[in-house]
Amino acid sequence: MSANTVAGLAQDDRVSSALYTDPALFELEMDRIFNSTWVWVAHESELRAPGDFRTAYIGRQPVIVTRDRKGGINVLLNRCRHRGASLCETPKGNGNGFTCPYHAWSYALDGKLRGIPYPDGYEDVMEKKDLGLQRLKVGVYAGMIFASFNQDVQPLEDFLGGARLWMDRFMKQGAGYPIKVLGEHKFRFKGNWKIQLENTTDGYHFPIVHRSWMSSVDAETAGMLSFMTDEEAVTHSLGNGHSVMIMTPAHADLDEDDGTEPLQERFSHLVEELSREFDPAKVRRIVRAMHGTGFNLNLFPNVAMSSSFFRVLRPLSVAETEIRHLALGLEGGPEIVNRERLRIHEHFQGPFGFGSPDDSEAWDRVQRGAAGGPDIPILVNRGLGREVQAGNGDRTAHSTDETGMRGAYAMWKAMMTDDQ
Template identity: 55%
Template sequence: MTAFPDVKSLLEADRADGSIYSNPDVYEMEMDRIFTHNWIWVAHRSDIPESGDFITTFVGSHPVIVSRDRKGQVHVMLNRCRHRAATVCEQRHGKTASFVCPYHGWAYGLDGALRGVPHQDGYTGQLDKAKLPLVSLRVEEYNGLIFATFDKDIMSLDAWLGKAKPWIDLFMKQGAYWPVKTMGEHKFTFPGNWKIQLENTTDAYHFPIVHKSFLDSVDKETEDTLTFLGGEGYVEDLGHGHSVMVMIPDLVDLDENLEAPIPQRFEELAEELGKDHSPEEVRKIIRAVGGSGFNLNLFPNLACSMAFFRVLRPLSVSETEIRHIAIGMDGGPEAANQARLRLHEHFQGPMGFGTPDDAEAWDRVQRGSLAGRDIPVLLNRGIGHEAERENGNLYSDVSAETGMRAAYRQWLVAMTAEENAE
């Protein structure tokens, strides 16, 4: 059994040891304790809308296939042939009736069942296909978000998401009158630990500094909307490591404030939509195009970030893959979806203003954390005026590090779960 380090000494209520970003033993422990014993987001319902649809992705370091079988049931299976361990699917996405290993031709159904073995008589009756399906993970779904876990005894997804569920529901209102759908992604890696990015999604403090070039690129009305430090926004701990950072309170519920003036940058779009939709419908669609006013962090790997999904995947202790997935209205006006894509490209895209600046900051944190010893990473912003709501949730102002502290509390719970069970 692997001897893992004592992580309790690495984290305090308001600070963390810098080695949490660079210690390979801590990283291996995270892969074991966090990415195999928590609910990990793997797909959105729209990625596999019909029977036979599939995508390939990862749960931690494990390659998996997410498929929808002929009965409509979703499966998440290890992408590993039960014979000699070859992957049985290399396509990113597609439609199929089965998965066939290219090495020896073992064939598996959409549900992972082993259907066929070439020249099976060579096993002289010693092979039972029923006992050799693709290894399946536990799968559950909430409002289109599909999660999987290796842990068969973990709490239900409904309980795990808990107080984050109402925020997921609010985020999905970006479909306006239609369901939300994914519309492509921008994928990249950065030379840093996965937790640096986890922190970033709940960090409003950096926005006017890191993203000054973005703010300089937008119109004055948009700039004023995104100048939210010192405003009425807040960060709230939702339990189980989840948190929400509300930056623009007026855009929390997209079904409200429909009488608000249409922002100048959407006036031309509103005129085009008005040819086929009523004024009220136009206002609702326009609000959906602009996105929600909050970032929702779902521990450990998904952020519902204003108007897109941000998914992280640890590659090593000092390298992380990020996917920025654009979302739109499934069946909605093409002009509205095109507008959402243009907004996504402006900030999240590879030539956008936001992603390159964020990635530079993450890289610097990784490199800087190697300088010196016994110098803590501070997580104390806003802790002095953190308060508790009636439901027990901790919250503080929008620039507070409440969300980071929430994530690290859950990190410690997961990392010490076996010790606490003894």
């Protein structure tokens, strides 16, 4: 497929349905996007102690993220160098290394080959030092761990660019405590990965798809997300495919608080409990952040830092995607707060919640509909006429506009055509 053909599939205001349905495009994406740029793999709170590890995927390639005995973070291809078996099928844990279940080749936490059973027969055939696990390039920012198969990939901070400000702000929901992953669940939907990528900064769908959630919460919570007509609720395209949608402007930076916003009545029991241990300012800081931040941040190509949780996508095929939702809490913070945050997470993002199941149904339906009328484009033109460009190059429009999608598809087009 020529670069010109691919380029013609993504225009400023529309993209071809083939982006959801063409298997050849999907294969090209795995090579030119997921195997070539920075992809999120873990959060540092999942790897606190030496020996901690978790498994993940970059595109369709399995990897192991480890913290070695010296404290270093490694991302290793989950593939034995002997006959190719996967080394680790455990989602997370702690250990001294990894041993292949097939022929027991063993590897250290940093990927070095430590031992081979019955080594006779390998004399003058190979050197152990040459057969360690494939190591990926690793970068960390704001506790977020990224990896790339491309050893010449641009520096992580350059890739994140304007998203770094929002990553820093996202972590402020810890109210002075570090953020940690409390737990996760995952599910699959029968749709292309880019359908979910679009969703995180798509404010247009919220009051429609999430009517059941809006009717299930108290008026104060619903009011916080009544951003459809709020002129200060905007979306910024941050470059390199990243975008941020601000839904609750007063919570865009949780360090800024003029003290006039009343705390939600639903958290009165928390205020009473926390007041026994903390001063009023600290109590207010924790409770104001119970719903997380006032924005959703989308990091191209695979992770969203969405209000109070991480959403991670994994492309399985052109028409199937796995989603992981990671609930977040305060490391070292009051347990009553973490329990309450889990309940909030379950209510919207959980498998029996009021939010994510509705999202998933919508994504499925986009994929099913896209199979019809292959010559009819997918429109991403909402707000194009009122979009403005800031001095730093960011494109900005209302939070219900498709500015973030346009930025993501501009990056998709650049990477798929090598026009960067």
